[in-house]
């Protein structure tokens with residue numbers, strides 16, 4: 001994947017958690033970080049109680065940016 005900022009090649013990797021990985025709108029930290037509790041939230045990786053959650057992410061080391069493609073759920077290792 002090409003970096004949308006500099007056009008350089010990005011490194012494929014993973015972001016993992018023991019909880020559901022989701023993007024939540026707003027600036028405030030939440031007590032319950034589950035998408036179902038927050039309108040407009042986007043699940044990046046569903047939770048597996050055995051394996052946790054993991055999503056494919058691409059890193060540009062030059063720009064220090066991380067990109068997660070959550071368009072169709074194929075980046076979700078539990079999808």
Ligand SMILES: [Zn+2]
Pocket residue numbers: 003004005006007008060061062063064065
């Ligand atoms: Zn870049």
